[in-house]
Amino acid sequence: MAKEVYHMKIVVDGMGGDNAPQEIVKGAVEASSLTEHQIILVGDESKINKELEKYKYDKKKLSVIHASEVITNEDAPVKAVRTKLDSSMVRGISMVKEGSADLFISAGNTGAIMAAGLFILGRIQGIDRPAIASTYPILGRGGVSLMVDSGANSECKPNNLLEFATMGSIYMEKVLNVKNPTVGLVNIGTEETKGTTVLKAAHELLAKSKLNFTGNVEAREIPKGACDVIVCDGFVGNVILKLTEGLAWSILKLLKQKFTDGVVSKMGALLLSGKLKELKAEFDYSEYGGAPILGVKGAIVKMHGSSNANAVKNTILKGIPYAETNVVQMIQNSVLELEEILISE
């Protein structure tokens, strides 16, 4: 008798992001051809089906569930989640809540994804602040670091940073397969006495924890892959991600300018165009998959708002291990230990 294999159900927000539904649908079709798991597109049925008509796909593995409303980037997150009950986002996350899906993926309004995660799934008991965990590419070496928080919480207390470190370590180990991941705290110097009052207290908590805490990490070391889990508040995390994006873009643009300036350089540029493309690929977020919202009672992954089909495909495929592992349960289990560290203060 053949062993029955459980197929994950991955719900994708068909209406979220700058390129919805076209690129979302295309990416879902591409992912579906590469996995046996179920993919469910949720959103405006007629629009999604119109896109689906362009492709060949296995209807047993890729289906559509209708939702009549859309939460846009202009919507105020909390109000949108409370009122647009038939939106693709609210419907999709509700399916995770009800157990009819294992993972929800969206390129939509980040604030609304956070709010819907909190309201519909709820926080894991004992976790004060859920956070967004983004991957940060390690240049030239391959692999990624995981930055927690990368934008959900502008102002944090020391215990929040300890939570981020704990949740990030679990995700890094179980989903990204890095054993005993190192944890670094973003600070303006390596000495433990550096930085703000909050960071000094967070350093103490992290040092007491069972995490593989390697101390403070200065921002200049981050692109070199200083640690597996980069811990910071969401303000600093957002600054790091956006500065990286802006600076890499500026440098690549400048390179292109310089390399097409003059005949000799044009010849060189032609010879090197492949290398320049490789460089660009190192920064291409669409290769790295999405960012999980850690700390809510269910698996939600946020994609970049301007995700193309490739990003959608990769986010779905790289999201499967997240749905398969019991990261949420493991975070829940870690809470007791966190409380013991906090009480011993």
Place this chain on the structure above:
Amino acid sequence: MAKEVYHMKIVVDGMGGDNAPQEIVKGAVEASSLTEHQIILVGDESKINKELEKYKYDKKKLSVIHASEVITNEDAPVKAVRTKLDSSMVRGISMVKEGSADLFISAGNTGAIMAAGLFILGRIQGIDRPAIASTYPILGRGGVSLMVDSGANSECKPNNLLEFATMGSIYMEKVLNVKNPTVGLVNIGTEETKGTTVLKAAHELLAKSKLNFTGNVEAREIPKGACDVIVCDGFVGNVILKLTEGLAWSILKLLKQKFTDGVVSKMGALLLSGKLKELKAEFDYSEYGGAPILGVKGAIVKMHGSSNANAVKNTILKGIPYAETNVVQMIQNSVLELEEILISE
């Protein structure tokens, strides 16, 4: 009768930084050959003179004042400034205080430079927190933005950010010759409701001021030259500077690797080596001069700790307009206006 020209007296800390006194002395000699102003090296006379012997220079324009002690990077700043009274740093800043020098330049311990500025010169009355103003290169376009604070104050109140914006605008206009400089507040979104409580309040203060405030600026826009004066707390400023340094270094290293990998690429790399050097130069802090400490009663400029002779030369030459203009007095004059904005709250 010839009009008498006043020659500035620029005191350079001969003992500060990783490459002292060799590179400091060399840079001072180079600068001296290019200006009529007086340069005074302060520090261990025998060591400095030994270096000076290597060069030809005009003794009327370049002289040495002995100081028997050195404040190192390992010294605790406050204690060092309080006890090493015959250090090159304390002696040099004291000369500014006494009026026997117009400008002090050092590549030494940043914390000690700040502390010495505060203790010896004192804060400008009405300025709560002096700050470090660093130049940030605008890639491909030339020119710089000025980032205030870039590391002196990890935790700031809204009025501190208003002070940074005011002092930075005055320096940008008077020393870097940018008329009516634009001011941007580093934040995680462009809307005025974004960010922390402190940033929201700072946004309100800046909007009320007479500064050319253009609103919030996201980190991804900074390398593109989003505004002339970039306002942030010293923690975020430090993260931005260090991440920029680390990321640029990583990208250039990766480029070099990619371009020397394979025969075809080697040919291309040869053709393009000039262009790569140009790119490197865009990030070369040694071209941009030092960072003034704004808000103390006298002109102090901090150089990068690893400054070479070229950086020293440029910091001296680019520091002359700072000594010539009355920036300190103008900051003093702006305080009344600042107080009116704060009182109207």
